[in-house]
Amino acid sequence: MADAPLFDTLTIIGPGLIGSSILRRARQTGPLARRLITADSAPAVLQRARELDLADEVTASLTEAAAKSDAVILCIPTGAIRPVAAAILPHMRPGSILSDVASVRSTLGPDISALLPEDVSYVPAHPMAGTEYSGPDAGFATLFENRWTLLVPPAGTPSEAITTMETFWQRCGARTRQITDQYHDQICAMVSHLPHLLAFTICDTADRLSADLRADVLEYAASGFRDFTRIAASDPTMWRDIFLTNRDVLLATFERFEKDAHLMVEAIRNGDSEAITERIRRGRRIRQGLIENKQA
Amino acid sequence: MADAPLFDTLTIIGPGLIGSSILRRARQTGPLARRLITADSAPAVLQRARELDLADEVTASLTEAAAKSDAVILCIPTGAIRPVAAAILPHMRPGSILSDVASVRSTLGPDISALLPEDVSYVPAHPMAGTEYSGPDAGFATLFENRWTLLVPPAGTPSEAITTMETFWQRCGARTRQITDQYHDQICAMVSHLPHLLAFTICDTADRLSADLRADVLEYAASGFRDFTRIAASDPTMWRDIFLTNRDVLLATFERFEKDAHLMVEAIRNGDSEAITERIRRGRRIRQGLIENKQA
Numbered sequence: 008m009a010d011a012p013l014f015d016t017l018t019i020i021g022p023g024l025i026g027s028s029i030l031r032r033a034r035q036t037g038p039l040a041r042r043l044i045t046a047d048s049a050p051a052v053l054q055r056a057r058e059l060d061l062a063d064e065v066t067a068s069l070t071e072a073a074a075k076s077d078a079v080i081l082c083i084p085t086g087a088i089r090p091v092a093a094a095i096l097p098h099m100r101p102g103s104i105l106s107d108v109a110s111v112r113s114t115l116g117p118d119i120s121a122l123l124p125e126d127v128s129y130v131p132a133h134p135m136a137g138t139e140y141s142g143p144d145a146g147f148a149t150l151f152e153n154r155w156t157l158l159v160p161p162a163g164t165p166s167e168a169i170t171t172m173e174t175f176w177q178r179c180g181a182r183t184r185q186i187t188d189q190y191h192d193q194i195c196a197m198v199s200h201l202p203h204l205l206a207f208t209i210c211d212t213a214d215r216l217s218a219d220l221r222a223d224v225l226e227y228a229a230s231g232f233r234d235f236t237r238i239a240a241s242d243p244t245m246w247r248d249i250f251l252t253n254r255d256v257l258l259a260t261f262e263r264f265e266k267d268a269h270l271m272v273e274a275i276r277n278g279d280s281e282a283i284t285e286r287i288r289r290g291r292r293i294r295q296g297l298i299e300n301k302q303a
Numbered sequence: 304m305a306d307a308p309l310f311d312t313l314t315i316i317g318p319g320l321i322g323s324s325i326l327r328r329a330r331q332t333g334p335l336a337r338r339l340i341t342a343d344s345a346p347a348v349l350q351r352a353r354e355l356d357l358a359d360e361v362t363a364s365l366t367e368a369a370a371k372s373d374a375v376i377l378c379i380p381t382g383a384i385r386p387v388a389a390a391i392l393p394h395m396r397p398g399s400i401l402s403d404v405a406s407v408r409s410t411l412g413p414d415i416s417a418l419l420p421e422d423v424s425y426v427p428a429h430p431m432a433g434t435e436y437s438g439p440d441a442g443f444a445t446l447f448e449n450r451w452t453l454l455v456p457p458a459g460t461p462s463e464a465i466t467t468m469e470t471f472w473q474r475c476g477a478r479t480r481q482i483t484d485q486y487h488d489q490i491c492a493m494v495s496h497l498p499h500l501l502a503f504t505i506c507d508t509a510d511r512l513s514a515d516l517r518a519d520v521l522e523y524a525a526s527g528f529r530d531f532t533r534i535a536a537s538d539p540t541m542w543r544d545i546f547l548t549n550r551d552v553l554l555a556t557f558e559r560f561e562k563d564a565h566l567m568v569e570a571i572r573n574g575d576s577e578a579i580t581e582r583i584r585r586g587r588r589i590r591q592g593l594i595e596n597k598q599a
Contacts, residue, residue, distance in 0.1 A: 202527030231498030
């Protein structure tokens with residue numbers, strides 16, 4: 008069964024981990040777009056995209072790429088989305104779709120809506136998939152397979168455009184659901200932003216130990232610490248932007264966590280065996296839930 | 304090259320993740336012991352050890368097993384080591400070796416030394432290897448391969464006994480080093496105990512969210528959170544004992560971490576981009592160090 012391509016021309020701005028995975032998927036499975044363009048402002052990224060043959064056209068001109076496309080997906084750091092959208096939107100075609108894959112929504116929905124020409128739709132989506140690697144070499148066609156992609160279109164977005172992007176992500180292999188910006192940011196603060204904050208911090212703490220102890224911590228890194236360092240290997244610019252953009256929700260989530268950490272620390276200080284075990288058991292329940300949901 | 308067995312009869316008390324991995328290793332590679340005994344006080348564990356054919360003899364009598372052996376390794380929760388050692392030591396043979404694999408040393412060294420008959424040596428060792436699984440089914444023969452095992456014999460232990468246990472662990476595939484109890488506990492607080500405390504706590508925090516949000520956190524668990532839940536799946540009794548036994552060092556390590564977390568949180572609150580990025584970059588340096596040490 009050969010599906011017709013969903014788009015005639017699709018532009019991916021920012022062929023990094025997510026962007027290049029979309030491009031690879033489109034190359035391998037076909038029915039996403041007839042023609043692929045990728046654009047970036049960094050010459051080294053463009054060069055690498057060419058070497059990897061990620062798209063039919065590789066260009067430094069974001070506006071020219073946008074003018075030729077019926078869909079443009081911004082796969083760039085959260086902080087860059089507003090200015091890049093402002094630059095390309097005036098060049099976009101009537102009936103085309105603008106999207107982004109930002110992992111924090113905050114006020115992006117209303118902000119970009121305010122910039123939209125009348126006949127361009129904005130259907131952002133956050134694919135809940137990733138690795139600790141970044142750049143054009145890091146992507147792979149199965150990255151989104153069986154992962155959730157959360158669609159977060161602003162109120163009033165034409166349902167036809169939403170359906171198109173839902174189909175797009177499903178053809179990328181993802182499961183899709185539509186939720187509000189605010190709820191999205193609450194979920195992500197818990198499942199992604201707080202874990203990263205903790206992982207960066209524990210690595211920071213380790214980095215500032217006395218030289219001997221630091222060397223031995225590196226030498227004897229056991230699985231707990233090793234897993235944290237893997238999380239902490241993620242791209243600094245991307246994570247700085249995430250922390251700043253989801254600031255209020257993240258800080259509230261951290262406060263809940265800190266309160267729970269203090270209860271655990273107090274239980275340890277007081278030698279309260281039962282309270283410690285009860286807290287550990289609750290953690291295991293969550294793991295059990297993940298295994299039942301096949302997310303583990 | 305056929306090495307002679309290191310021991311005639313070796314008893315593993317507690318054929319769980321670590322104990323059954325030693326037994327499997329001994330079965331597969333030969334030169335650890337001519338005859339293997341495993342003992343446990345739980346009938347279900349003994350039953351499973353028999354079904355898995357983990358040893359030549361499977362018994363509920365710890366003292367009888369000890370009386371027949373030239374080495375006994377306690378692979379049981381930290382809190383059980385003192386009472387079990389007190390029960391079996393009077394039955395142990397002259398010239399034999401008692402060991403354990405406790406992941407916290409605290410005062411175990413002097414405590415067990417005080418119980419030792421004159422001609423029994425105590426050479427505990429902590430293999431820095433593990434998974435989140437536990438029980439007789441969880442072990443595998445390559446668990447210790449290329450991992451560190453830290454030997455922590457009390458001052459005054461005969462060097463011959465230390466050399467024997469060093470050879471034992473090397474034949475299990477491990478790299479070995481001898482360090483003091485106190486330094487061991489400092490390293491482990493950082494590389495293992497604190498990460499587990501944080502992982503248990505974040506899962507606890509997630510468990511107590513509103514029902515809707517909790518369900519969606521489970522549904523959309525991204526890689527950061529998922530990795531934490533894997534760590535948090537570890538055995539509650541073992542970890543309760545670890546937290547209680549390494550209390551002072553762990554709480555001091557948590558305080559350092561908490562101070563660093565507050566600096567990160569303040570940087571986020573104040574929108575201090577540079578301070579956030581600098582902290583993230585330090586975390587990545589640690590990861591880089593691990594990769595260079597081939598521990599990643």
